[in-house]
Amino acid sequence: MQYEDRVDALVAPKGALEMLSQDEISRMSEDSGSLHELFRRCALAIMNCGSDTDDAEAVMKEFNDFEINIIQQERGVKLELKNAPGSAFVDGKMISSVREMLFSVLRDIIFTYHEYNLARNLENASSDKITNVVFELLRNANVFRRIQSPDMVVCWGGHSIARHEYDYTKRVGHELGLRELNICTGCGPGAMKGPMKGAAIAHSKQRIRNGVYLGLTEPGIIAAESPNPIVNQLVIMPDIEKRLEAFVRTGHGIVVFPGGAGTAEEILYILGILLHPKNADVPFPLVFTGPKESANYFEQIHAFIGDVLGAAAQNKYRIIIDDEVEVARAMKQGLEEVRHYRKAHHDAFYYNWKLHIPEEFQHPFEPTHENMLSLSLNFNQETHLLAADLRRAFSSIVAGNVKAQGVAYIKEHGPFHIHGDKQILEKLDALLQAFVAQQRMKLPGSEYIPCYKVITN
Incomplete structure (x- = not known):
């Protein structure tokens, strides 16, 4: 370069x-x-x-x-x-x-x-306090002025995906755009760019001149995933946890494309929240999708979720393979349910106040060897809490893979050690090995050196 x-x-x-x-x-x-x-x-x-x-x-x-x-x-x-x-x-x-x-x-x-004095100590802040900080940051960026109805679809997926997967994200984005839906992604390349590109063409066909292509990122990852030029509204949240909360507070539904550790982190985040008893009746359409060549990827993800979080977690999403039209229709229908719920409960269209996000999903997790050892990766707890700690484990892997500070930490101190229940770790290790084999941890052509060790003995 x-x-x-x-x-x-x-x-x-x-x-x-x-x-x-x-x-x-x-x-x-x-x-x-x-x-x-x-x-x-x-x-x-x-x-x-x-x-x-x-x-x-x-x-x-x-x-x-x-x-x-x-x-x-x-x-x-x-x-x-x-x-x-x-x-x-x-x-x-x-x-x-x-x-x-x-x-x-x-x-x-x-x-x-x-x-907003972000230097203030939020370490012990309440859940409501953190939610209000996220709201203030998004309001300051004028995000809410463009959200007039439940039409914001969040698209998650990897920055390092195959060409056929990227082309599929564009087709899905195109179908969403034809239905006059807007797009929010992590703003980088790959699955974060494709849906915006497809939607932009569809918006042009529909003569929509104020289409929204919202990009949410955070300082630790922006250098590795530079914003794509289609983004017309960029917000840099202070850390990954506030970025994730911004996704689910401003988005009305989520489409997940193939990805790696970062995508797994996002999946565990939203599933952990939806599994919380307080959110049992909150509608939030969630679809996993990819081309037919990626069917095996979602089979692996689905099996991992079933083995670790159970059938209740699997029931929170649909898997739709190689059918961009059905994805868009499912999302459009799901957003109508969101509209009715928000109106019935007098909740805002622009910010999902009713969704309960536990503090375990809100406080920043610093990826260190000591903090990794503190994770409780076992079945002796509520399912949403297990999802929270699994999310932290994947977040640490993302940091060690691409974030400058995390990469430097691994070089100095060696790979993270992941401990926990043997059954969980075996499933986790198999999933991570599949990501490596499919080149989902780094850009294709670059050698991947694991930043973690799964300790199963």
Whole structure:
């Protein structure tokens, strides 16, 4: 990966932070140390969209001379860029989508930090408190202005998928778009890009000019999964747990495509929530789907869920193989049920307040050897709690696979050790080995070195 073109530029806001007070600009311009470095890394990821690598450190090394500074002016704020990737510009002018997302990064990393004081201690915050913080962050990004009815379909799946799987995600997105549904994804490549691309074409056919392609990410993963250019609304949540909550609070239904450890984490997250007794009557359409070549993948996922979480968990979703029309119809019907439920319970269309999310799914989990040892991977607990700890295990694997901090931790301390009930671990190990064999842990062509060891003895 070599980039010969580097660009120096002074960029004005577009899409976010176009009107700020002098006091707000002053606070943003203060040197925040590690916060500025986080802003720099995320900004570089935005301008490096389209890269074919998920190695965040390789990108940072390639652009180690990249600089970005906030320039305070009487009429507002601008960004000064030095040695920026030339791919973000056309004839010396920054691409509009890149410019919009760049200022979304400024808003979510710097502005939101100061305005909402995210440095405050949320470690012991209540579930309601965390839910309100997620709401505030999404409201600040103007997400709710575009949600007028239950029409937001969240699409999950891997950033490293085969071409036939990617093409299928586009076909599903196209059918969803023809039914005037909007798309929310993790905003990266692969299964996060395909549905948006398909929906964008369908929206054009339906003469929909205000289609929503919402991307939700978080700082630890954005460099490895740079936002795709179809995203027209980007929000960077503070951590993976708030990102996951943002998905299920703003989304009205979820379609899951093939993926790896990250997709398994997402599946366990939503199943754990839906299995909680307080959510027994809350409608939330959930569909697993892929082309016929991926049928075996979902058989493995379905079997793992049945063996570990039971039939009750399997009843929370449908598996539809190689039928994009049926996926869209099932989702459309499910969203009608969501509409009726929200109206009957006087719940907002734009934010799923009624859904109960236990604190076990909300507090950030730091992937360390000590914390991995504390996971309770056994059957002697409520099913939704087992799902929560399984989610944390997969989250740690994702961190060790692609997140810069997690990769550095593994290099220094060695792979994570996963302990627990032998029956659970055997099923988990088999699933992870299948992911490795199918090249679902890293981009195709790169050698995968496991960041974990499943201890079954």
